[in-house]
Amino acid sequence: xxxxxxxxxxxxxxxxxxxxxxxxxxxxxxxxxxxxxxxxxxxxxxxxxxxxxxxxxxxxxxxxxxxxxxxxxxxxxxxxxxxxxxxxxxxxxxxxxxxxxxxxxxxxxxxxxxxxxxxxxxxxxxxxxxxxxxxxxxxxxxxxxxxxxxxxxxxxxxxxxxxxxxxxxxxxxxxxxxxxxxxxxxxxxxxxxxxxxxxxxxxxxxxxxxxxxx
Amino acid sequence: xxxxxxxxxxxxxxxxxxxxxxxxxxxxxxxxxxxxxxxxxxxxxxxxxxxxxxxxxxxxxxxxxxxxxxxxxxxxxxxxxxxxxxxxxxxxxxxxxxxxxxxxxxxxxxxxxxxxxxxxxxxxxxxxxxxxxxxxxxxxxxxxxxxxxxxxxxxxxxxxxxxxxxxxxxxxxxxxxxxxxxxxxxxxxxxxxxxxxxxxxxxxxxxxxxxxxxxxxxxxxxxxxxxxxxxxxxxxxxxxxxxxxxxxxxxxxxxxxxxxxxxxxxx
Numbered sequence: 001x002x003x004x005x006x007x008x009x010x011x012x013x014x015x016x017x018x019x020x021x022x023x024x025x026x027x028x029x030x031x032x033x034x035x036x037x038x039x040x041x042x043x044x045x046x047x048x049x050x051x052x053x054x055x056x057x058x059x060x061x062x063x064x065x066x067x068x069x070x071x072x073x074x075x076x077x078x079x080x081x082x083x084x085x086x087x088x089x090x091x092x093x094x095x096x097x098x099x100x101x102x103x104x105x106x107x108x109x110x111x112x113x114x115x116x117x118x119x120x121x122x123x124x125x126x127x128x129x130x131x132x133x134x135x136x137x138x139x140x141x142x143x144x145x146x147x148x149x150x151x152x153x154x155x156x157x158x159x160x161x162x163x164x165x166x167x168x169x170x171x172x173x174x175x176x177x178x179x180x181x182x183x184x185x186x187x188x189x190x191x192x193x194x195x196x197x198x199x200x201x202x203x204x205x206x207x208x209x210x211x212x213x214x
Numbered sequence: 215x216x217x218x219x220x221x222x223x224x225x226x227x228x229x230x231x232x233x234x235x236x237x238x239x240x241x242x243x244x245x246x247x248x249x250x251x252x253x254x255x256x257x258x259x260x261x262x263x264x265x266x267x268x269x270x271x272x273x274x275x276x277x278x279x280x281x282x283x284x285x286x287x288x289x290x291x292x293x294x295x296x297x298x299x300x301x302x303x304x305x306x307x308x309x310x311x312x313x314x315x316x317x318x319x320x321x322x323x324x325x326x327x328x329x330x331x332x333x334x335x336x337x338x339x340x341x342x343x344x345x346x347x348x349x350x351x352x353x354x355x356x357x358x359x360x361x362x363x364x365x366x367x368x369x370x371x372x373x374x375x376x377x378x379x380x381x382x383x384x385x386x387x388x389x390x391x392x393x394x395x396x397x398x399x400x401x402x403x404x405x406x407x408x409x410x411x412x413x414x415x416x417x418x419x420x421x422x423x424x425x426x427x428x429x430x431x432x433x434x435x436x437x438x439x440x441x442x443x444x445x446x447x448x449x450x451x452x453x454x455x456x457x458x459x460x461x462x463x464x465x466x467x468x469x470x471x472x473x474x475x476x477x478x479x480x481x
Contacts, residue, residue, distance in 0.1 A: 004290060004329055004333075005246070005250070005328070005329050005332035005333055005336070006249070006250065006290075006324075006325055006326075006327075006328030006329030006330075006331070006332050006333075007290070007293070007325055007328075007329065009250070009251070009253070010247055010250035010251035013247070013250055014247075024358070024361070028358055028360055028361075031360060032360075036436070037360065038435065038436035039427065039436070041360060041363050041364060041367065041427075042367060042423040042424075042426045042427040042430065043420060043423040043424070043427070044364060045363070045364045045365075045366075045367030045368045045371070045423070046367065046368070046371050046375070046419040046420065046422055046423035046426065047416060047419055047420065047423070048364060048368040049367075049368040049369075049371045049372045049375045049419065050375050050415050050416050050418075050419035051416075052368070052372065053372070053375045053376045053378075053379050053415070054379065054412045054415055054416075056379075057379075057408060057411070057412065059400065059404065059405060059408055060392070060401075060404060061400045066400075070412075077416070081364075084360065084361055084364055085364070085368075087361070088361070088364055088365050088368055089368075091365070092368070092369070092372070094336065095336065095340050095345070095348075096340075098282050098283070098333065098336075101332060101333070101336070102243075102246060102332070102336050102339075103246050103247060103249075103250045103332055192400055192405065195402075195405055196405055196408065196409050196412075199405065199406050199409035199410075200409040200410075200412055200413045200416075203409060203410055203413040204413055204416065204417070207413075207417065208417055208420065211416065211417070211420055
């Protein structure tokens with residue numbers, strides 16, 4: 001789910017870079033407010049590399065297989081480091097694998113990274129709203145929400161961007177219907193990504209809870 | 215995961231190889247954005263020629279380009295197959311219900327040429343500049359310290375973590391993962407096993423990061439005036455005078471493309 005070079009107009013690419021610049025500035029500002037921001041850089045960097053590598057894993061759903069995006073999980077585990085991590089991961093993908101592109105890096109980072117920050121805040125809601133639920137249920141439930149919403153928002157942004165900017169000459173109603181249909185087709189994928197995130201968060205909570213303090 | 219080693223051709227001696235990294239980044243970046251702006255069919259040939267000319271000047275083998283275009287071409291291929299048959303009103307050929315439309319064909323042509331031309335410039339950048347030098351050049355152009363350090367550290371451990379994952383996946387396969395009889399739909403057990411695989415990978419990386427951090431602190435990371443310690447800080451070898459000529463030439467081409475595009479779209 002990357003937008004490649006040459007597909008969308010340069011104005012959209014420039015707007016993507018502007019949004020990514022602002023969100024990076026905001027994320028770095030939040031990171032710099034921590035007591036010792038440098039202490040978390042190695043952790044965030046190695047986890048960035050691990051997420052980048054893990055994004056190559058496919059979940060077999062016979063007769064096909066599903067590629068995980070993991071942006072919601074990144075938000076849940078890395079907090080404000082998720083946005084820079086996604087930006088770096090996409091930069092690696094554009095240069096090393098040819099996925100996405102350098103002119104569309106800003107758009108792709110905003111498309112994946114902002115939902116990751118939303119997922120982080122959703123996951124943090126467990127501390128307030130989740131008080132009434134048993135610990136594991138709150139943890140798993142909000143992790144599921146973070147993973148599913150992270151993917152869902154990214155998919156929606158991707159579809160809206162691609163369908164409205166490709167010079168296809170569709171009318172507004174057709175565009176709306178295509179976006180709606182394709183978005184609904186992604187609901188099962190959101191459920192898989194959410195379930196994956198919830199299982200992983202419960203696993204980490206059991207064996208290394210400090211990893212979820214991001 | 216097919217991570218491409220980017221440093222196979224960076225030792226060349228072509229003019230593009232000797233182009234100072236910061237100027238190369240600015241020049242090629244501006245040209246990429248100029249290419250992305252192109253909407254006029256008349257500009258397609260010039261941008262393809264500029265990309266081909268620069269690729270020729272870099273001395274990189276054609277096999278590198280054809281090999282690396284293979285995967286990213288898939289998404290574009292899907293767009294190219296669909297657009298000429300779904301977009302536009304002017305039918306130029308018809309086979310039963312299937313109609314080839316001029317507007318769709320033009321849109322597909324624009325997308326393909328822009329895509330290949332921009333990607334070629336990206337390959338020139340990566341193929342002629344070591345990855346670490348690219349990051350240093352970006353740092354010199356104002357990339358924030360945290361982003362530069364994260365990029366360098368993530369790159370340093372990327373291949374190691376990829377090897378870790380490959381070993382873990384091989385162990386899983388040897389224990390029978392993936393050999394169960396296939397049933398349609400998603401299996402809860404499979405998702406759980408994959409979640410634990412990724413969880414273990416994150417754990418190993420996290421534990422390694424703690425050791426790395428301690429080693430970095432012992433070497434002074436995070437100390438110094440204004441907490442400015444940055445990994446891999448290096449000197450840019452910007453003494454190549456012809457590099458300025460190349461930069462001016464490339465920027466002039468970018469400006470010309472944008473000017474022609476604007477003039478044609480207004481007129």
